[in-house]
Amino acid sequence: MSTEWLVNARAAEVRMRFVTGDVSAREIAESSLARIEATDEGIGAFNQVTAELALASADRIDETRTAAVREGLDPAQALPPLAGVPVALKDNMNLIGTRTTCSSRILADYESVHDSTAARRLLDAGGILMGKCNMDEFAFGSSTENSAFRPTCNPWDLERVPGGSSGGSAACVSAGQVVVSLGSDTGGSVRQPGALTGTVAVKPTYGRVSRYGVVAFGSSLDQVGMFGRSVEDTALTLQAIAGHDPADATSVDLPVGDYVAAARCGAEQGIAGLRVGLVTDLLEAEGAAPEVISAVRAAADVFAKLGAEVGEVELPSTAHGLSAYYIIGPAEASSNLARFDGIRYGHRAAGAADVLELYTRSRSEGFGSEVIRRIMLGTYALSAGYYDAYYGKAQRARTLIKQDFAAAFERFDIILTPTSPTVAFRIGERIEDLMAMYLTDIYTIPVNLAGLPAMSVPAGLCPSSGMPIGVQLIASHFAEEQMFRAAAAYETAIGFDTSPPTR
């Protein structure tokens, strides 16, 4: 059968065709595998394609459906919300039966010994895992060029980056290889690649999704996020994985909202009365492209036409976001990555004379240059005599940023910003210019520092390059329903086609 339908399909549609018996889970898995086979040499979204696992779990899902039918149950009711939907995971999410490499030499052969809660819940919801996605090594980067294996290419233009660090997770959804995928977002690592690949990309509130089993980068900033080709697909995915997890002491024990209903409500009933604040001071940030700025202003007009009360808001402390982030993130990362020492697992240097040499050589050989840079930055920032000047000060800046947002959310329900200052840049273009690379996350970083939920929604194509532009919708803590409602209304209003032209 033709695999074309799957390339543009939404999750609900895939599930419906499966539960009604129109197509089997095995056929869906085979179609997804065929699509990956046909396109991934050029794109490089996957570090590992888990074909055997995918077919085995597809067969199990088919059996579940057959059993439900045999028992006289309605498969549409009996089967879980993502039944038969091809999914992918960022390669920092553990799942038994897969390698979890973090796109690093130090973990190149590492086999997971436990499951990340988010991955487990995604599969328990019926998702068929197609593979593990390429990323910037240990999630340090904004282009997926820092992978130890290969860069991932943007399906809209293979010469360009897909963004990062969850570039593989974004690219596989954009390229129609899978329907939804998970990534992790520490400073924009889901939202920025979402914007650059024309996909919908969500970072939930810190604590909304368990971090257990996700290889940590910045523990106080990391949050599992998701990609989809529609707002509703990301809502469905969050719905499946959100909720308290006793294994993550920072996950929050609050009821999970009905995100799908919120998205449908936004699409069908609009957002009259919703208060939307367009960020003005941050908008004209260093390096922001005029096309991006006008796309965000146009988005504000769309919200106004949809009946929202649109106003302007300033977030002055967010000017310090990037600096604070490049202290706190590396500080936590330097500690989190200390466990990769060649003693219990991962790359171990051969022939070391003593334990110190074993550590230094295993780590020097195993880590790439950006990883080493961040470990050094973080180690320095936490050193005796520098702690207050760096880490302490960064935490104070973080508090001010939280206060800015808190004040803004007294006046607005949603804050609107660009997701990324530019469209996807060319591979190699910024690899030597670290500041330009770091500035890519200027709009997304303050959100992680404040622990807020935010998402990137495609806002159209850049007239000069033809590449997608994303706008970022930020909501207050645990107001994901509000956020999905606004995003779905906007999505419906602009009718963006998520299919890259190169297909």
Place this chain on the structure above:
Amino acid sequence: MAKDRLRELFADWEAVIGLEIHTELTACATKMFCGCPVEFAGEPNTRVCPVCLGMPGALPTPNARAIEMTVLAGLSVSCEIARESRFHRKQYFYPDMPSNYQISQYDQPFCGLGFIDIQIDGPEAKQRIDRDTAANVSPIDGDGAAYSARIGITRIHLEEDTGKMVHVGGAEGRLQGATRSLIDFNRAGTPLIELVTEPDIRTPEEARRFAQQMRLTWLALGISDCNMEEGSMRVDANVSVRRRGEKGFGTKAEIKNLNSFKSLHDGVAYEIVRQIETLEAGGSVIQETRHWDASAKRTSALRSKEQAHDYRYFPDPDIVPFVLSDEWIEGLRATLPELPAARRQRYRTEFGLSAYDAGALVSDADLATLFEETLGLTGAAKAKAVANVVLNDVAAFLNAEGVALAQSRLTPGGIAELVELVSDGVISSKQAKEVFAEMAASGQMPAEIADTRGMRQVSDHSAIEEVVDRVLAANASQVESFRSGKTGLLGFFVGQVIKEMGGQANPKVVSEILGRKLGSGG
């Protein structure tokens, strides 16, 4: 000999000692941040999981019971309990620490300033030459034989223990000369509390008594088995010396490998002498970590490679801070059992025991329980007699046999009966020793033993009077001498009467009757 040398040196010098006591909360069913069981030994790496092995993506979840025990420990030593507390990461690379950071506490420990009162008695009390003048010291019983010292506690914090390394191919399993190292992570993640004292300790004996009392306290709370040999309680001592009268501190050395109370005492005593002799010889003390070698009876510097670590402490972002309510803390306080200092005080005031006896009983939970259960049968009036049997006969027997009370045949009922036989004059205290030995050996009750051995003393006045009359009549000349002033002959008459009665006459009754008859001039 270090002890005599110490006494000499203490005339001019003073030691300043602080202790750090690590105790594993072995009463916790599970580890500090995961669900693995807490046990000792076993096959290596069998009580491990992704969390305590530091696998990628694993996250810690704090053990509520361990936090409760830590706060309980703090309450038991009068610590201020922090209303807000948190865990930090202490970072350094070592293969026995899976994450290469230890989750510990830094500037917000659960327990802040506290104190306990320790008691020093016996000959060791003399080590403290300023015991009448020091501010934190007060005499007990007023005879100078025992004193109480208040030792400040800086803090108690909670952390996770590390794994254990075994070095193969070198001497005695030490790193020096080893060809390879094995790691057992069974212990990694075991909840561990660290108590730090103020530098309030002045003698090796105070150090020992302090550590012993902490052990008793943790045992009373039921939070740890405090087994120093197995390492569930570990004591490090910071030692420095200064000339008497000086207020500043000298350079300190940290002594490790003090894995018994005797090692603690001897190691500290050795180190004090070493430091004073070094200084008197014109040398200087180096700030370093020293290893106590119990067989060589000396401390030696560990390879001083260990320069000042920068642990890069920062708040652990995986664990949210703790806010403890007054109600929760007071609820825990209400569960505190009677603690050693209070118990010693009660034994002295309620039962009239000496400080020494009270201290000795309280220092052994088994003996203290036996003492109190026996008193329940005899009544408090016989406390001193019961204490004597428990501290002398019972302790000596257990010590000689090398068994615990629970494994012996000794019971409160048996001890009570023995004490009563003596106090009722049924057997002599000399006979009591024999009865005790038999009771301890066979488990027979004292009355039964006394009967079978025909030990019952005759206290029947008429029977004794009869014999007394006979003895006095047969020794007329001695009676004459006694009456003319040689009263020392009373013992002779008592002996004769008891001998006549086959050793079974109650000596007290015999003397009484003899005194009456001889004095009456009859």
